[in-house]
Amino acid sequence: MSEDQKKQLEQQLWNIANTLRGKMNADEFRDYILGFIFYKYLSEKMELFANDILAQDKISFSSIKSGNTKNDEILEAIKEASLEKLGYFLKPQELFSAVALRGNNSDDKATSDQTSTNFILGDLQKILTNIQLSTMGTESEEDFDNLFEDMDLNSTKLGKTPDARNDIIAKVLAHLDKIDFKLKNSELDVLGDAYEYLIGQFASGAGKKAGEFYTPQEVSKILAKLVTTGKHKLKSVYDPTCGSGSLLLRVAREVKDVGDFYGQEMNRTTYNLARMNMILHGIHYRKFDIKQEDTLERPQHGSQTFEAIVANPPFSAQWSANPLHLSDDRFSQYGKLAPGSKADFAFVQHMIYHLAENGIMAIVLPHGVLFRGGAELHIRKYLIEQKNYLDAVIGLPANIFYGTSIPTCILVFKKCKENPEDVLFIDASKGFEKVKTQNILREEHIDQIVETYRNRTVTEKYSYRAPLQEIADNDYNLNIPRYVDTFEEEEEIDIQAVMQEIRELEAKRAELDKEIEVYFKELGLVF
Structure with a gap:
């Protein structure tokens, strides 16, 4: 067709x-x-x-x-x-x-x-x-x-x-x-x-509410390409906040075969949509396992691990942060829970628990997760200093999600990093095309992000490989401008040349004034 x-x-x-x-x-x-x-x-x-x-x-x-x-x-x-x-x-x-x-x-x-x-x-x-x-x-x-x-x-x-x-x-x-x-x-x-x-x-057309069940295709494509890096087949792929299932299906397009699809979705209507979407795309009913429940409070996939994990969870959502969760294997090793007003790191912890040793996970989050203090700083530090799971931080443009204009980032985690000595930072915030009121990522922007990640390329004002010690020196603050310098120096102004140009303009104006005065006299008017 x-x-x-x-x-x-x-x-x-x-x-x-x-x-x-x-x-x-x-x-x-x-x-x-x-x-x-x-x-x-x-x-x-x-x-x-x-x-x-x-x-x-x-x-x-x-x-x-x-x-x-x-x-x-x-x-x-x-x-x-x-x-x-x-x-x-x-x-x-x-x-x-x-x-x-x-x-x-x-x-x-x-x-x-x-x-x-x-x-x-x-x-x-x-x-x-x-x-x-x-x-x-x-x-x-x-x-x-x-x-x-x-x-x-x-x-x-x-x-x-x-x-x-x-x-x-x-x-x-x-x-x-x-x-x-x-x-x-x-x-x-x-x-x-x-x-x-x-x-x-x-x-x-439906704004923020709809954005909760749908990840823009350009972002889905980036996440899918990141978690399939170096892989031609996947045993399993999992999305703990799967919405309409589009992200799971996008991952399948990047490899020859996916063994099984797993997902969980809290909203009943969206859960129905995800199952329809799976069947409509020819995924056999035996090959997908989509559950309807609150992922953080009532996880449905036990202690299973998955080779690829992707997610676009609701940004800074509220959750119970119940102290009882500290005895939950997903959170117990960290010693602290994500704050009740911001569940972002709770989703990260949940996903890491389900990540296979040879797996890759990529999650879209608001920029606040990179630098907020308190419990979130404690969790960030543990993931980098104790576990060394963080593989890359990718800054995306603002206004690319339906219903919110905030800038977002992608965090990539691996339990077995090929490059354990550093974390790759990519500032892709300026790579977009504005279409009406929405910013759109074009193929060239997507390709640049993915190729930079896969090759771990260092490009001035775009990407940087930060040694773990440098991150520690920054007190585990992952704010991208600390690592990728995007400052553009303004061109030096030649004051003498500007003054000369002003003098020349003043001289031209004086000549024009004399010409105009002649015309006024001929018309009997006072200039």
């Missing part, structure tokens, strides 16, 4: 999403449109899978009608195979295309202003529930549990009356039904890319 075709698809989906825009805010209509896209994906995947099984019998899945013994036996066999392979099952009459057709009387009906005469809301709500029910008692049950719970088709936000709600949903389904997601071509991830595009659009 060409870049133009990809953009055309993205625009089509965004236009369909905007069908709901006037009725609710971005957060709400996001849940509906992404849910419908996911339902269409599951339907098409189901139909392709079933048609492959039925190919030798020259039967199409959508043509099978239940009600007679032979057909029921065929459907039962397909269901068994589908639950094993796909993790869920849909009946022929439950397929997206069948419901879209029932909701609209003719091909051109979806683009007209007429009201659909076929009422499908009851069927549709039941089908979404049945998808989950089909997984009960199977391996995939947890991965499909309540996936569609945020799609209340009886909400008055969709319309004041059932008929009004039915009409708008029928139109959305009809528009979506006309789009080919090209699932037959396994080499293309058209739908996955489009889904990511929509998530990004909703994040940029």
